[in-house]
Amino acid sequence: MSQTLLLLPGDGIGPEVTAQVRRVAAVLTPDLTLDERDFGGISFDRNGAPITEEAIATALKSDAVLMGAVGGPKWAGVPRDKRPEMGLLGLRKAMDVFANLRPALCFDALADASSLKRELVAGLDIMFVRELTGGVYFGQPRFIETLPDGQRRGVDTQVYTTSEIERVSRVAFELARGRRNKVHSLEKSNVMETGLLWREVVTDLHKRDYADVQLEHMLADNAAMQLVRQPTQFDVLLTDNLFGDVLSDEAAQLTGSLGMLPSAALGAAGKPGLYEPIHGSAPDIAGQGVANPLAAILSFEMALRWSLNRPAEADRLFAAVEAALAAGARTRDIGGGLSTAEMGDAVLKAL
Numbered sequence: 001m002s003q004t005l006l007l008l009p010g011d012g013i014g015p016e017v018t019a020q021v022r023r024v025a026a027v028l029t030p031d032l033t034l035d036e037r038d039f040g041g042i043s044f045d046r047n048g049a050p051i052t053e054e055a056i057a058t059a060l061k062s063d064a065v066l067m068g069a070v071g072g073p074k075w076a077g078v079p080r081d082k083r084p085e086m087g088l089l090g091l092r093k094a095m096d097v098f099a100n101l102r103p104a105l106c107f108d109a110l111a112d113a114s115s116l117k118r119e120l121v122a123g124l125d126i127m128f129v130r131e132l133t134g135g136v137y138f139g140q141p142r143f144i145e146t147l148p149d150g151q152r153r154g155v156d157t158q159v160y161t162t163s164e165i166e167r168v169s170r171v172a173f174e175l176a177r178g179r180r181n182k183v184h185s186l187e188k189s190n191v192m193e194t195g196l197l198w199r200e201v202v203t204d205l206h207k208r209d210y211a212d213v214q215l216e217h218m219l220a221d222n223a224a225m226q227l228v229r230q231p232t233q234f235d236v237l238l239t240d241n242l243f244g245d246v247l248s249d250e251a252a253q254l255t256g257s258l259g260m261l262p263s264a265a266l267g268a269a270g271k272p273g274l275y276e277p278i279h280g281s282a283p284d285i286a287g288q289g290v291a292n293p294l295a296a297i298l299s300f301e302m303a304l305r306w307s308l309n310r311p312a313e314a315d316r317l318f319a320a321v322e323a324a325l326a327a328g329a330r331t332r333d334i335g336g337g338l339s340t341a342e343m344g345d346a347v348l349k350a351l
């Protein structure tokens with residue numbers, strides 16, 4: 001049966017970068033069916049909601065979903081529940097994608113563009129596995145109240161269950177087996193109950209099912225420091241929603257432009273994954289045809305690998321991106337002058 005990739009181009013530069021994914025897919029995987037739906041602000045304009053029920057149902061039936069980006073100043077005044085970002089949260093929830101994979105890897109051709117010295121980032125290849133649907137961003141109760149003395153008090157709740165920790169840890173251990181076989185699990189077990197539970201559950205699971213994988217526990221604050229001191233010591237980093245949000249952004253910055261960074265959000269085995277560049281809709285450059293399409297193209301590479309089970313095509317695409325960069329192809333954000341389509345051309349030529 002033929003596989004389907006649902007494209008959700010979205011707003012701003014989203015359609016510009018996903019157009020290059022279309023071109024790549026036409027050459028690399030001509031048998032892959034591409035479907036497309038409105039998403040974000042454009043969906044609100046056309047359909048009155050940032051994502052329609054029909055689009056969500058289509059996503060759930062697809063083999064993988066690849067989005068561009070959503071949002072922009074045009075929709076700043078839209079009611080909160082109809083904002084483009086709400087469409088994204090709704091989609092993640094509907095797809096139950098609990099493990100966020102964010103690679104931070106340094107292409108040799110771009111090592112000098114890093115804010116760290118070349119010798120610290122050359123060869124960097126790390127994978128963050130961030131828990132995406134639990135923790136303090138979702139825990140109840142959460143509120144702001146006014147106290148009798150007139151002060152205001154804000155409350156968020158950090159909460160994790162065994163099964164939430166276990167399922168995301170499994171993803172990290174499985175990934176490590178296909179890489180350099182090392183997992184660092186990050187928490188604050190010294191000061192947080194959820195951190196203590198996190199460490200215990202990861203340790204138990206490791207003992208039970210993944211004793212062949214090297215496991216180290218590290219306090220999240222130490223990890224923040226180690227990431228800028230010696231990032232190449234890491235292979236897979238496993239952490240919760242909040243620490244993952246912060247530390248994966250830090251790691252991303254090690255390798256240069258937002259325009260280079262893909263991500264994946266995975267749910268249970270056999271369910272479609274959600275792939276997206278980590279950048280936003282970049283309203284400041286939207287419509288100019290200068291956005292870097294590589295984050296979107298590398299998100300497609302991840303979809304080929306993790307949802308579509310086409311590792312050979314993923315390897316080919318990755319090598320093509322590497323070759324295009326080595327040959328000097330650069331969009332503006334990475335110090336060159338190519339347009340979005342010309343960067344697409346460079347990848348196609350290398351393919």
Ligand code: NAD
Nearest residue numbers: 069070071072258259279280281282283284285291292333
């Ligand atoms: P942004 O990522 O859109 O842009 C930050 C900066 O990086 C801008 O200067 C932009 O020009 C540049 N940039 C981003 N992607 C680039 C690319 N591919 N090539 C070249 N340069 C690139 O973040 P922002 O400006 O904070 O947010 C803009 C809008 O995007 C907001 O509405 C925000 O809510 C939304 N947003 C959406 C997502 C998403 O869809 N997942 C993520 C982040 C932000």
